[in-house]
Amino acid sequence: MREEWQLVAVYTIIVAALVAEVIVGSSWMTLGQTALIGVLVIATLQAALVFAFFMFGKYGTRSVAIIMLISIGTLLPLFLAFAFSIEFPPHAAAGGH
Amino acid sequence: MAHANNKPNPLIVWLFTTNHKNVGILYLVTSLYFLVVAGILALTFRMQLSAPNMVFLAADSYNQAVTLHGLFMLLWVTTPLAAAFANYVIPIQIGAKDMAFPRLNALSYWLYLASGIVALSSFFAPGGTADWGWTTYAPLNTLQYSPQAGGSLMGLAILLLLSSTIVATSNFMVTIFRLRAPGMKLSYLPLFSIFWLVTQFLLLWAFPAFAAPLLMLVADRVLGTVFFTAAEGGALLWDHLLWFFGHPEVYILVLPGLAIAGDVLAVFSRRQLYAKKVIIIAVSVAAFLSYIVWVHHMFMTGIHPGMREVFNITTELISIPFGVIMLSYILTLFRGRIRATTPFLFALGSVILFIIGGASGVFNSSVALDVGMRGTFWVVGHFHYTIVGGGITGLIAGLYYWWPKMTGRMFSEKLGKLHFAIYMIGFNILYFPMHLLYDMPRRIFFYDATTGWGPINMIITMGSLIFASSFIILFINLINSLRHGPKVGDDPWGGANYSLEWNVPSPPPEFNFPKGVPVITAQGLVFKQPWEIKKGITTTGGQQLFTTTALPTNGGSHVTEHGEEHGPHLSPWPFILSIGAALTMIGLVFGVPLLLQGIVIFIASIVGWAWEDVKEKFHVAIEALGEKWPFDRVENVPLGMWFFLFGEVALFGPLFAAYFFVRANSAFTGFAWPLPGQIHSTVIGAISTIILLTSGLAASLALVAIKNNNQRGLRAGLLAAFILGLAVLVIEGFQWAELFAEGYTFGTDIAASIYYVITGIHGAHLLAGLLIIIYLLAKAYKGGYNAEKHMGVYAFAIYWGFVVGVWLFTFPLFYLI
Known part of the structure; x- marks a missing residue:
């Protein structure tokens, strides 16, 4: 094609x-x-x-795809940390937690 | 612009230079100047703390001095000082004639200088500058607690600096990966080049991640959004985003200095680095771990107890790779034939001080101890031992080490050793007693005699004066060396077998290697002519450059000039563009006239730059003749774009993380997040998405067309991409206008704030893309692209795809769910 x-x-x-x-x-x-x-x-x-x-990622080297995945992967801990912070929001006293 | 003999005016050369060595010297001079500024600020607040009941600085002045000292040392001194050496020596160490993108290299420097000037000018704003400490904690950073315009200016200055760093990072990545000499494998490089590469990976993800909260902060202060003022976002949002950047930043600061220490220890003990491959693995592991330790800065914020345990463990883990590195350094010295020169002494000092700082850091990783020590002078002592002790002391070793290479002159060893002695004495009197003040809060400007802190503080202040005086000796030595220092040859330290910079003249000529292209062969280093390499007359692979036996540094080569044609190594546009950027930043705070001037200069410089490119007035032949692993199949320009976009992932990622946090958190704070379709029309959002997708398709088809040498297809594709992209931007603009008319503004609530910031930043990317298309079209109409030469179009297609990709997440988050 x-x-x-x-x-x-x-x-x-x-x-x-x-x-x-x-x-x-x-x-x-x-x-x-x-x-x-x-x-x-x-x-x-x-x-x-x-x-x-x-x-055109499929034409690039595998290295490009790997680093792109690592770039996204580095964000995973941040999302997890935020997720665990929602349960204990110290600043949410006004909100009825 | 030029003298009668056709030689450019020296001032013009320095303002318009794009040569990596000149840029390195500019970085060096500027970062040392900012070091002096930050040091003087430190002396002022040390005077204030020297005795109980002291009245030397007012509270506000104290806070501002501490803030600027911290920010300058972290952002405008340490890394740029390392960048000075990186700019100067890394292209030589890898065997390249210059950086991959010389003009972008110059732009990085000028943006750095501009950002520093903007930051310093914030001092003179009404009410002074930022006074919230370098951590810029919320809500201290909000207008409510820091209403002065200088605070906003500081935020913008940091953003400008981040943009400089992101440009530099992409450039260094491409340079190190793709411009290495034939036979120069990554593992053959000196430790400085390897650690700098690791540092670039840290910068790649950490600095854009810091740009995200800074953009939110500036939006809060300038536009009136409510990220850090509202109960929905607030302090924890800032904490996470700051420290997600902040901890990798520690290693960004420390690694270059430690790398120099390793190289210097090896050269002056006449030994190979002990277990170099293990060091490389260790630093890679440390870099990885640096992204999963940041919450140890937040043990006291009331976060989930489970997170405290996890981050306690990861923090303790990170001491292992650094322990391995330190052990390797010490074993390098074992049975070495040591020459205790000034660079060696500073390198050794760096290792000793870093070990002390690292040891106190292990205490801090414990949650239990952290509860007691958090926010005390113990912590101040700890991080100064690591960052100043390990990082800056190593950089000073580098300054002495490469000074003869950069200037062609030797310095006074006597003065150097005197500098070292006073430096070490002053450093330890200054920072060690801070550990004894583990009960004194670090963020107070005044204390009374009953606290008992007076005597130790007096000792610390005396130490600061001794430490500061050591730098006077440094500057006297360097200035004296410039005037009267004995001239040196190519290799004053006997490092020719260790790294390439000691195989070229001191200082090196414009394109570094007058004997030809360096080639690492099984027999050692030889120089060959470019045409020999292109014809494959070379032997690659072979042994490591660094051996304990002498290598024939010119064996098999004959001394010739490259004989290649280059255009002028000068361009005015990086310099002018930085002026526009600085004025724009200042104008954002101080009013429309300045803002307009800044924008006009900014746009004019972009047009000038593009025109210079279209007319091919700037041509420096930076060829990739040697090792390119692992990016053999990606050319320089697209690879530079890829690295830039990896950084962009780290910008948009935290923004989406912030969205996730504030939205999920709204369930606990009582804020009712708008229902789907309540604020934003799903239909309009979907139409925008389809138009943008079609624009992305057009850009991709344009690339396919030019790969087949189809000029009309290229122009049609680019034009379609432009029109469709513009349509999306216009629709977005109308949506904003409509929402504003309905009273839904930046500060309406946290949902509005995050919507405007994410779509605004995406819109700015769209606008930048449209400007790139105009440039590409201009070049296309002049016949600048063909089947072989189309990397600019390729890079744009990648960029435009990324802009489309980001929108694919933006659309559902705001318009659909």
Whole structure:
């Protein structure tokens, strides 16, 4: 398949995923937390496709992909630390914790 | 601009230089100047603390002096001093003629200087400068507690500095990875180059991560957002984001100095570094661990007890790799034929002081001890032993070590040793007694006699005066050396077998290697001509450059000039752009006229820079002739973009983390987060997303077109990407205007604040992308790209993809859930 058509195909998939994302996101009243997780999963998949094709990550060396993953991985402890901080918010006395 | 004999005016050369050695010297002079400024500030507050009931500084002045001392030492002195050496010697150590991107290198320096000037000028703002301590804790950093304009200016100055660092980091990464000489494997490099590379990885993720809370802080102070004033965000948000940067920053400060110490110890003990590969593994492990220890700075914030245990353990773990490094250094000295020169003494001093600082740090990792010692002078003593003792002492070793290389002249060993003696005496009188003040809070400016702290404080202040006086000896020695120092040859220290800089003249010529391209072969170092390398007439691989036996430093080569054509190594645009950036920052605080002037100069300089590029007026042949692992298949320009984007991940990541925190936290604070669709239209958000995705597709198709030498396809793709990108920006602008009209402004609530900051920063990225497209289009219409030469388009496609990728998360977070 020519590269142009491959890009167009990927674009179509991402747009289709966007439609699915909107549908899932709009159903938060019925789906609850599942909608939240679904939307974030779809966004992650879309971003992965953008990285692989629009950013030509798949043509780069493995090193680029590894460092990109490490860059994202360094943020994981921050998210975890924030998550554990929510349970013990010392500044939330006014909020009824 | 030029003399009659066609030689540029020296002033012009220094202002417009892009040569890595000149940039290194500029960094050196500037960072030493800021060291003096920060040192004088330290002396003023040490005078205030010297005795009970002292009245030397007013409370506000004391706070400002402490704040600026801390910020300057951390941000404008230590790392830039290391950057001075890195700029000067790393291209030579790796066997390159210059940095990968010389103009960006100059830009890094000028932005650094501009940021320092903006920071210093904040002193003269009404009400003075920032007074919240270098940690800038919330809510002290808010307008409520620090209303002075100088505080906002300081925040902007730091942002400017961060932008300088991010540019420099990408540049160093590409340089070290892709411009190494043939046969120069990463592990063959001297420790300074290796540790600097590790430091760049730390900078890559730590500094953009610091930019995120700083942007929020500046938004709070200038635009009126409520990140650190509202109960929904507040102190813990700042703490996490600051220390997530703050702890890697410790290693950013220390590693270059420690690396120099290792190199100097090896050279002056005439031995190989003991277990060099183990050192490299250890420093890599330490760098990794540095990202998972930051919460030890927050044991007293009331965080989850489980987190305290985890971070207690990770903090204790990090002492192991540093222990390994120190042990390797000591074993390097074992049975060495030691020459106790000034650089050696400072290197040894660095190791000893760092070990003392490291030992006291082990105490601090314990939650139980931390409860007692947190916020006392014990901590001040500890971190000065590590950062000043380990880091800056090592950098001074580097200053003496490379001074003859940089100037071509030797300094006085007698004065150097006198400097060392007074430095060590002053240092230990200054910082060791601080450990005895483990009951004195570090953030007070006044105490009375009943505390019993007076005598020790007096000793400490005496120590500070002795320590400061040692620097006078340093400066006298260096100035004297410049005037009267004996001239030196290529290798005054006998380090030719250790690293490449001792195989070139002192000071080195413009492109470093007059004998040809250095090649590391099985037989040692040889010099070859570029065409020989291009034809493959070389032997790569082979033994490590550094051996205990002498290598033929010019064997097999003949002395010739490269004979390659270069354009002028000068460009005015980095200098002018930094003026625009500085004026813009000052204008953001002091009013529209300055702001407009700054923006005009900024845009004009970007246009000038781009035009210089389009017309190919700046051409310095920096070829990647040798080792490029692990980035053999990624050219310099796209690789530079990739590194920049890795840093961007560290900017947007903490912003999204902040979103996650403030939103999740709202359940506990009683704040009702807006329901989906309540504030932002899902339909408009989805339309923006589709348009931006289409723009991303157009940019990618443009790249594919030019790879096939399709000029029309390139221009059409870029034009489509531009129009669609502009459409998204316009839609975003209309959305903002509409929300403002409805009274939903920056400071309405925490949800509004995080929305405006994230979409605003994304919008700024869109705007930057549009400007890049204009440049690419101009170059494309001049026929500047073809199937072989299109790396600029490739780099843009990567960038634009990233901008699209960020929006793919922004859209659902604000418009959908």
